[in-house]
Amino acid sequence: MSQKRKATGNPSDDAPKRHKADFFSPRKKQSPQISSGSSFQFKSKASRACVRLTTWNVNGIMSLDEKILRRYLKAEDPDILILTETKYSKEGRPDIMSLKTGFKYHCWGQDPRSAYAGTAILSKIKPLDAVIGLPSWKRQSTGRYVELEFEDVFVVGTYAPNAGTDFKNLEVKHQWNVALKERLEELARKKPIIWGGDFNCIMSKQDLDGTAGKYWNQMASLLAEERSAMNKILCPDASDQPVLVDVWREKHPTEEEYTYVVEEMNAPAFNLQALKYKIRFLATGLFYLPQFNKKQKQLNRRCRNLEQISASLMDKVDTCEIRHELKDLKLSDHWPVTLDIRVDINRTPPPSGSQSDL
Numbered sequence: 008m009s010q011k012r013k014a015t016g017n018p019s020d021d022a023p024k025r026h027k028a029d030f031f032s033p034r035k036k037q038s039p040q041i042s043s044g045s046s047f048q049f050k051s052k053a054s055r056a057c058v059r060l061t062t063w064n065v066n067g068i069m070s071l072d073e074k075i076l077r078r079y080l081k082a083e084d085p086d087i088l089i090l091t092e093t094k095y096s097k098e099g100r101p102d103i104m105s106l107k108t109g110f111k112y113h114c115w116g117q118d119p120r121s122a123y124a125g126t127a128i129l130s131k132i133k134p135l136d137a138v139i140g141l142p143s144w145k146r147q148s149t150g151r152y153v154e155l156e157f158e159d160v161f162v163v164g165t166y167a168p169n170a171g172t173d174f175k176n177l178e179v180k181h182q183w184n185v186a187l188k189e190r191l192e193e194l195a196r197k198k199p200i201i202w203g204g205d206f207n208c209i210m211s212k213q214d215l216d217g218t219a220g221k222y223w224n225q226m227a228s229l230l231a232e233e234r235s236a237m238n239k240i241l242c243p244d245a246s247d248q249p250v251l252v253d254v255w256r257e258k259h260p261t262e263e264e265y266t267y268v269v270e271e272m273n274a275p276a277f278n279l280q281a282l283k284y285k286i287r288f289l290a291t292g293l294f295y296l297p298q299f300n301k302k303q304k305q306l307n308r309r310c311r312n313l314e315q316i317s318a319s320l321m322d323k324v325d326t327c328e329i330r331h332e333l334k335d336l337k338l339s340d341h342w343p344v345t346l347d348i349r350v351d352i353n354r355t356p357p358p359s360g361s362q363s364d365l
Contacts, residue, residue: 047082047332049345053325057347058132060162061085061330062203064341067122068093068101071338077105079333083345086131086352087155089164089203093117093125096150100364114139114365118150125150126166126204132157132352137365143193144186146179152187154194155365157352160320161194165204170227177232180207184236192243195250199320201348202251205341208233210253254327254346323349 052059061083065071068090080088088110095101100113110129116139118124128137134155141152153164165187170177194200207228224231241249325347333342 047079049082049328049330049332050326051084052347054349056349057325058087058350058352059083059085059345059347060087060089060201060203061343061345062089062091062164063343064091064166064205064339066092066094066339066341068095068103068125068127071103072336073103073105075336075338076103079330079338080105080109083330083343085345087162088127088129089153089162090127090129091125091164091166091205093127094122095125095127096121096123112365114153114155116140116149116151116153119147120150123150124166126153126164128153128155128162128164130155130162134162134365141183141186141190143189144183146182148183151183157350159351160198161200163191163194163200163202163204165202165206167205167207169207170230170233172227174227174230177227177230180233181236184240188240188243191240191251200251201320201346201350203344203346206237208237210234210237252321254321254324255329255344257321258324258327320348320350325349 093101093115095115096117096119098117100107100115106113106129110131112130112133114128114130114134114137116126134157136156138154139149139152141148144152151166151168155162167187168176168180168183170180191200191202209229223229227233241251243250327344327346330343330345333339
């Protein structure tokens with residue numbers, strides 16, 4: 008199910024026995040322990056030709072500390088903001104001043120179930136068109152897919168279904184991947200894609216430490232079926248050459264950073280104190296997501312706020328950074344990933360104070 012709206016001028020390893028526990032499912036946010044005096048300093052874009060995109064799983068948009076959110080957005084100054092797991096199910100946009108004043112164009116995809124899923128793209132740049140919901144998906148998807156079209160690129164934000172406990176949703180996720188592949192291939196025939204969000208899939212055992220490695224093929228997001236389906240999206244012609252690449256990993260081939268943490272887990276069988284992972288951006292040349300590493304005897308899952316970009320765009324990437332400065336503030340159990348890329352998008356500033364729902 009999808010909704011299409013025009014913008015207006017007005018505002019393959021053999022799989023061992025799978026463990027039934029699923030540590031990658033959405034979790035209830037803990038009570039915030041943060042300081043409203045928190046401040047941030049990030050490098051500015053290298054040039055006016057750069058567009059800054061940020062992707063962030065907020066784990067409930069209405070539970071964010073608005074003062075800290077305002078300071079973060081002021082320092083980050085993204086042109087386009089992809090939000091996932093917003094858990095916002097009301098009509099219209101959330102009453103959050105820093106979002107209302109910081110971005111003229113809002114496209115909120117809401118799931119009809121209360122406090123569930125939710126994907127949004129906010130932009131300072133006027134898009135040519137907006138789509139809410141995956142057009143090729145027969146199930147309800149307004150809370151999992153948002154797409155904006157700009158002059159030279161499509162920006163796609165997704166919150167992929169989780170395979171779930173006992174992998175009960177694995178078939179649903181498979182169907183989602185088939186539909187998503189169809190849609191991305193349709194878009195790629197027209198212009199490059201920048202794809203960001205939460206993919207719920209770990210693509211390489213290289214990204215697992217010794218502790219996590221024994222769970223390979225045993226837990227949701229680590230299954231061979233999920234990687235196979237993802238590979239069909241990244242390499243649609245069945246070659247080893249991806250059309251969509253992991254931008255953060257391309258830029259940081261040896262570094263270890265994380266974008267997600269659960270500090271307390273009811274998992275005595277695993278004796279884990281924390282779980283960390285990353286999600287990133289993807290694009291037909293620019294961002295992509297998953298990986299793991301060991302650090303301080305903790306299970307680390309790399310799944311950065313997915314920033315995947317078309318391969319044809321990779322040479323236009325300036326920087327792609329994980330904002331670990333937010334990791335101790337408990338704004339969310341995830342923290343953002345930001346991409347600076349030189350693409351030609353109409354960046355004429357909107358009239359002051361005007362807003363538009365797409």
